[in-house]
Amino acid sequence: MNKNKIITFFxxxxxxxxxxxxxxxxxxxxxxxxxxxxxxxxxxxIRVDVEPNVDFTVYVDGQIVKLQDDRxxxxxxxxxxxxxxxxNYARWEKNVSVTPGIVSTVNVKLYPSTYSxxxxxxxxxxxAYFSADGQYxxxxxxxAKESSANGIWRLKLTTGAFIFGNQxxxxxxxxxxGPLLSPIIAENNYDIxxxxxxxxxxxxxxxxxxxxxxxxxxxxSEAEYEINALLGIxxxxxxxxxxxxxxxxxxxxxxxxxxxxNNQKTIIILDVNETTTYAIADNxxxxxxxxxxxxxxxxxxxxxxxxxxxxxxxxxxxxxPSMHDSDKLIFKTAExxxxxxxxxxxxxxxxxxxxxxxxxxxDGNSAIFTKENIAYTFNIKEIIATNSFESKFASTHIxxxxxxxxxxxxxxANLVYYDSELGTILFTDTEGDNVVVALTDxxxxxxxxxxxxxxxxxxxxxEDELESPESTINTNLYRIDLEAQN
Numbered sequence: 001m002n003k004n005k006i007i008t009f010f011x012x013x014x015x016x017x018x019x020x021x022x023x024x025x026x027x028x029x030x031x032x033x034x035x036x037x038x039x040x041x042x043x044x045x046i047r048v049d050v051e052p053n054v055d056f057t058v059y060v061d062g063q064i065v066k067l068q069d070d071r072x073x074x075x076x077x078x079x080x081x082x083x084x085x086x087x088n089y090a091r092w093e094k095n096v097s098v099t100p101g102i103v104s105t106v107n108v109k110l111y112p113s114t115y116s117x118x119x120x121x122x123x124x125x126x127x128a129y130f131s132a133d134g135q136y137x138x139x140x141x142x143x144a145k146e147s148s149a150n151g152i153w154r155l156k157l158t159t160g161a162f163i164f165g166n167q168x169x170x171x172x173x174x175x176x177x178g179p180l181l182s183p184i185i186a187e188n189n190y191d192i193x194x195x196x197x198x199x200x201x202x203x204x205x206x207x208x209x210x211x212x213x214x215x216x217x218x219x220x221s222e223a224e225y226e227i228n229a230l231l232g233i234x235x236x237x238x239x240x241x242x243x244x245x246x247x248x249x250x251x252x253x254x255x256x257x258x259x260x261x262n263n264q265k266t267i268i269i270l271d272v273n274e275t276t277t278y279a280i281a282d283n284x285x286x287x288x289x290x291x292x293x294x295x296x297x298x299x300x301x302x303x304x305x306x307x308x309x310x311x312x313x314x315x316x317x318x319x320x321p322s323m324h325d326s327d328k329l330i331f332k333t334a335e336x337x338x339x340x341x342x343x344x345x346x347x348x349x350x351x352x353x354x355x356x357x358x359x360x361x362x363d364g365n366s367a368i369f370t371k372e373n374i375a376y377t378f379n380i381k382e383i384i385a386t387n388s389f390e391s392k393f394a395s396t397h398i399x400x401x402x403x404x405x406x407x408x409x410x411x412x413a414n415l416v417y418y419d420s421e422l423g424t425i426l427f428t429d430t431e432g433d434n435v436v437v438a439l440t441d442x443x444x445x446x447x448x449x450x451x452x453x454x455x456x457x458x459x460x461x462x463e464d465e466l467e468s469p470e471s472t473i474n475t476n477l478y479r480i481d482l483e484a485q486n
Contacts, residue, residue, distance in 0.1 A: 120459070174220060
């Protein structure tokens with residue numbers, strides 16, 4: 001080997017080692033490592049993710065800290081008091097425990113310190129529904145002053161990114177209250193279910209068991225499908241499946257998929273009985289077979305869910321899937337609740353079955369439980385650096401009375417709590433902390449409400465203030481802005 005080749009070899013080797021060293025250094029720093037004279041000291045990092053995008057100040061144990069790339073760096077193992085303050089927003093505070101070498105993410109949702117109501121509709125709403133993703137409000141009107149206003153309406157709750165100025169979408173009428181709908185709405189014994197993609201809605205008349213499908217994207221002069229007439233039966237239960245393309249039908253111990261575009265029927269379960277457990281997660285049906293094995297169906301043939309045996313309880317009484325991640329499930333058995341991540345084959349006992357599950361968050365990372373009128377939350381997160389999960393089950397100290405309601409926002413980031421005795425709407429984080437009172441003096445027992453899909457507005461049905469004692473009480477849709485106005 002001549003001299004030039006030797007020099008070239010060592011130059012290439014040095015370059016490789018140099019960049020390898022930089023990579024290792026970057027990994028150490030990104031995970032909180034601190035290089036000192038004594039060597040590498042492993043510290044922790046807290047990443048702070050704040051919504052909305054406003055200027056804010058961070059305090060750690062009472063001291064102002066400047067973030068570096070949204071991070072609080074070089075923290076020793078322990079628990080720190082984190083405070084976030086921003087002009088015109090309520091103060092946010094949380095005690096955060098950190099572990100050396102692990103980046104802990106703190107998701108902060110700030111809410112305005114004051115709110116003002118804005119009326120959105122000028123009609124008289126019988127019932128209102130909100131899509132699960134917070135994109136739309138749907139409402140039924142049958143007693144409007146002008147008969148042309150009677151019908152089922154849809155209102156988009158978010159403004160497109162390319163719409164300039166203060167332009168809010170206008171309500172769209174989907175169907176008139178004509179000969180078909182008038183008696184159904186008058187009996188007031190019906191339900192409306194919307195497909196996950198908001199392309200269609202199903203009107204279920206519980207008086208005679210009839211079922212009608214309408215388009216949710218354009219005006220309907222009549223029902224798009226009369227399900228009972230097409231099937232020749234009055235189904236026991238109906239669910240949307242694969243967005244708005246098909247339905248899951250349960251009838252007389254038979255569970256099958258019915259595709260609307262071609263009338264094709266595919267059997268899923270031949271014998272639905274007291275021991276059968278099934279649940280629908282967007283484009284999947286989970287169910288247990290006669291031997292207790294977990295099966296899944298997705299527009300074809302039922303298949304055995306491929307998991308290790310350790311994550312399947314012996315007897316599943318109930319399956320609860322998350323809305324946005326069909327791999328994340330909650331199982332209920334006679335003894336306990338379990339969290340299951342099918343994809344990673346992770347299995348974790350949440351709590352015992354003396355608790356009652358209220359809601360599984362849309363993202364599948366949190367759940368609300370109650371016991372003896374107290375709300376509890378379960379939160380779980382994946383630690384990528386250690387290929388593990390970290391979970392927490394704790395009381396929120398929120399006491400729920402008979403008519404109280406508590407639920408997740410569509411983003412799964414916060415809880416919305418309606419206190420029926422005090423007549424208030426409150427927002428909290430997913431552990432029940434950082435309580436913010438948004439509305440007070442609410443008296444309507446049939447409140448419908450939701451945060452919109454972008455998380456910047458809150459919509460609610462309220463009774464209008466009477467202009468005079470002789471005035472008719474109307475119900476309309478109102479909103480409050482969840483981003484402070486300068």
